[in-house]
Amino acid sequence: MKFSHDPKLKRVPGLSEQVTDFLVSEIEMGSYKSGEVLPSEAKLSARFEVSRTVIREALARLKYDGLIESRQGSKCRVVESTAKRVFRLDKLEDRDSNEIGYLYEFRAILESESAFLAAKRRSKKDIARLDRCVEALNQATQKGIDGTTENVNFHMAVVDASGNPFLSDFMHFLSGKIWALVQADRDHSKQKGLPPEVQQEHVAIFEAISTGNQNKAREAVLTHLKNAAERRGINILNFDRFFC
Amino acid sequence: MKFSHDPKLKRVPGLSEQVTDFLVSEIEMGSYKSGEVLPSEAKLSARFEVSRTVIREALARLKYDGLIESRQGSKCRVVESTAKRVFRLDKLEDRDSNEIGYLYEFRAILESESAFLAAKRRSKKDIARLDRCVEALNQATQKGIDGTTENVNFHMAVVDASGNPFLSDFMHFLSGKIWALVQADRDHSKQKGLPPEVQQEHVAIFEAISTGNQNKAREAVLTHLKNAAERRGINILNFDRFFC
DNA sequence: GTTATAATGTTGTATGTCAAGTTAAATGTC
DNA sequence: GACATTTAACTTGACATACAACATTATAAC
Structure with a gap:
């Protein structure tokens, strides 16, 4: 061998x-x-x-x-x-579930605000890219394949559409870490393919951004991430802040 | 020599x-x-x-x-x-004013949401620390000294009170970069001491957090950062989103 | 005591050596 | 010719030594 x-x-x-x-x-x-x-x-x-x-x-x-x-x-x-010249996020895999909840909260803040800004500033190229991402997710959902790559691509297209380079750069970094984390315990779940309701959430985000509804875009992302955390059994902390 | x-x-x-x-x-x-x-x-x-x-x-x-x-x-x-294992934010001093505006927007998102969370989760120790920071800012304002250190301490106390370690760690990193940036062109402004209205903004943030008013805490931070950016002649971009 | 000088310590860089591991070529086998 | 095995060349990891450039400290001179 x-x-x-x-x-x-x-x-x-x-x-x-x-x-x-x-x-x-x-x-x-x-x-x-x-x-x-x-x-x-x-x-x-x-x-x-x-x-x-x-x-x-x-x-x-x-x-x-x-x-x-x-x-x-x-x-x-x-x-x-x-x-310090750098921000480091190491040893993420051996943090307890509580801390990972905070990581998702952190991510939720950044991504929801990104969507809020994206709904205002999105260019035609942004919308076209988001459209392609949604279509790729559609096909992945239908074919029942993993779709992780398409998922990440969609989320990154959202933050890039925010127009803020710092937000964009940082989320690219952060999503790399989160992605590695997800892949680490993907062996446990063994779930194949994206559930249809997930794709509905993606579409809702896309619609809100492309139509320019800022508040709806933010809440759509929060809903999506709240559900995503629940699906992964992550101890979410404060996602209900906008729903009370 | x-x-x-x-x-x-x-x-x-x-x-x-x-x-x-x-x-x-x-x-x-x-x-x-x-x-x-x-x-x-x-x-x-x-x-x-x-x-x-x-x-x-x-x-x-x-x-x-x-x-x-x-x-x-x-x-x-x-x-x-x-x-990539690290997030790097180098060569910040030779970015144009437009990009620095995006940096302030990025910061505003993180700090305003930190305040929002802090108003919910702040412990007695957090409030005590915030109180000490406000007092230190009071004295700096009265004595007419620079007060940059006290200012940074206050802002960090807010993000620490959010209870989210990732938010906290990252803002510590980011504030270090921003602080260096402010110090770089402090020679130009030559302003000594904090204006009284700035201290009023700090007090408003403190009050909102200690009384547990989440929305007010977030908006107080946004108002403060909007004014801070204006005072420094930074091209702010989207700070009026909550005021329209 | 102060100042100039020498000695020492420290980092920056270069060079050579060897071990451990990988890659690519040569060789053998069918 | 296709495939497996062995050999040779290459590459990184680590060590040792040497010296220049610079800083610090101790010493000597005044």
Whole structure:
């Protein structure tokens, strides 16, 4: 049996990765506070019993994230946490159901407001793209195939139609994480194909956006995500805010 | 004159940083598409005319961001953009006023919904913290000092009171970027101290959250951010959506 | 005490080496 | 010729050493 081309092969974490994670947790735990200096590369090399190369690759990662700062000649300094250059969303799979509920709430806020804005700003190209997405979802529903890709495409078409590049970029990032999360426990559910009621929800969103009904677009998204969370057994928290 | 301890010294970008930026832009431009392999470290080393050490440190950064993937023995692969591990918000200072307007809109969505949730979920500790923040802003207003720190603290107390850790974490990240942006052109305005009307807006937000009036909390934040954007001459886009 | 100088420490970069793993070519087999 | 096996070449991971550029600290001079 050959594994040469299988991309799902377990990637063994290298030494620099391990050192990186360790240093990150130490900084986040407060072992090294803002403004303080880290031990020299030589000291870290001795402490972790790895070569300086490994240490440097780990530190390069931290520098890129803006966690530490360095200048030739003097030791690395830990920068204030407000100056972080990236937003990271790791270890999502081993968070409890409660936290995932918060993630869906977060997503619901962004996507519903995106739809609200999209109903106002959507261009003809946006509507055409949304139309294609709905059609693709239709075919997926009829054929009974998975349709996850088409689903994601539709949701991304909505946020892109909002016209806000930050909203758009961030939701692309977030949906990647959520998608990976969904795929992770798709083995459990074993459900094939999209239920027809899901597609009805999609159509409702599309109609509201294309006709320019902002409030209806927002509520259609909220309804859809509320149902989606329920279908996945996620502990939703505050979705009923607009329905009381 | 000595600069030894001055942290504002211009940090000269190292070779690995330059290589990193170049490779990132090449991947984003599409020179290396998803699933394709990068040239070997030796080839890259020859191409950029730097040592393999530099290349490895640059690649370590890309791996950490989830832009590429590597396994011992085979070349690095570019991963699908949906699998990116981080959300980055760089080069914010050289975006035009229009885009900054979108940034404020993005922020307004998150902060107004945070306030909406905070008005429902705020604990006694949250209210106490908000109270301390308002008091600190009061004193800053009276003393006529800058008050930027107190301002940021208040806004973060609001999002923390929302109880949603994702919302909270992300807004901490985002406010760091916005704060840096504000500080960048604070030299232009030369305004000292907070105007009294700003503090009134803060108090309105606090009152709405502490009394549990969700809708009022959300609109108070929107009003505040709308005015804040106007005061800073930012081209706001859609803030009047709730006022028509 | 202050200032100039030397010594030391630290990061940035380059080079070489080897091990472990993958890929591609050569070879053998039917 | 098609297929499987072995071999060779290539690639990443990690280590060690060396040196330049810069910063810090200790020392010496005044």
